[in-house]
Ligand SMILES: Nc1ncnc2c1ncn2[C@@H]1O[C@H](COP(=O)(O)OP(=O)(O)OP(=O)(O)O)[C@@H](O)[C@H]1O
């Protein structure tokens with residue numbers, strides 16, 4: 001006997017992603033800048049174009065994708081692992097399925113463990129795109145994803161605020177050093193530009209209703225991002 | 235059954251890591267995850283058969299242990315209010331979800347560490 005402990009989960013996580021062709025993290029280095037809205041819109045847009053799409057809400061302590069989608073009471077099915085439920089032709093996975101409406105007082109180690117556990121048992125099957133909604137900042141979750149995934153690209157979201165731009169510049173250096181592809185998206189832009197989504201005062205009224213979301217200017221702008229990442233992105 | 239996914243990860247790890255060569259493997263199972271032992275053993279057997287490589291293992295169940303970050307109290311699952319089937323199922327899939335449904339029995343804080351007994355880990359004799 002000895003005290004050695006080996007975590008069996010890490011060995012299998014890459015295998016579980018083997019049939020996932022493109023992984024895109026939707027990341028941004030401040031809170032409340034539209035990462036979740038963009039994640040959901042991009043996933044919906046890809047699904048509309050007939051792509052096989054997964055959406056993973058990795059903002060464990062404050063998941064919101066289910067609220068944006070209006071996806072109540074979803075739960076994965078068990079079959080040699082956990083199969084993500086389908087919603088609007090998207091394979092959707094969120095910690096909220098398990099935590100319900102209770103707050104999760106997580107510190108770093110619990111976050112890593114929960115992410116590893118979910119990735120170890122989730123069976124995505126074949127996907128053209130897996131869109132991952134990330135918590136703000138360069139967080140524990142970011143570090144875990146870098147460690148656990150072989151290959152991914154990043155949609156780096158910012159807003160016209162100089163603070164948002166500055167902190168983004170600093171943080172993307174890490175990805176650049178790792179040769180990770182980055183697509184810069186400016187959200188809440190004042191006018192239409194390339195790779196930008198305009199400020200849309202109607203978006204909040206559409207939350208929770210996919211049909212309404214698809215009629216917004218926000219969604220139409222997000223479709224430009226969809227075309228971009230369909231073409232390889234960066 | 236999600237026990238299969240866990241068995242797969244155990245077998246892959248044992249077959250890949252040189253530490254396990256020629257050893258009897260110990261599969262530690264955390265109380266929180268409440269694995270269905272029969273399903274797990276069956277999955278281990280089936281996957282080993284497919285791989286044509288038998289794994290010599292035994293299972294050791296580990297009781298849960300928590301420590302409150304607020305007041306310092308050590309406690310275990312047996313000291314907290316019984317959980318509903320649904321809550322148990324959620325903890326079964328993601329043991330950390332215990333943090334959604336359990337509070338420190340002394341000070342009611344949700345800020346506690348899971349010290350022991352969360353999920354599956356491996357060792358050898
Ligand atoms: N283009 C936009 N036009 C108008 N409002 C927007 C736009 N983008 C985002 N918002 C507003 O910002 C809010 C927060 O968006 P969202 O939750 O997607 O941000 P987030 O970056 O995911 O936040 P968090 O860091 O908390 O995860 C939305 O509810 C909406 O009110």
Ligand SMILES: [Mg+2]
Pocket residue numbers: 035036037059064133134
């Ligand atoms: Mg968000």
Ligand SMILES: [Zn+2]
Pocket residue numbers: 302303304305306307338339340341342343
């Ligand atoms: Zn306490």
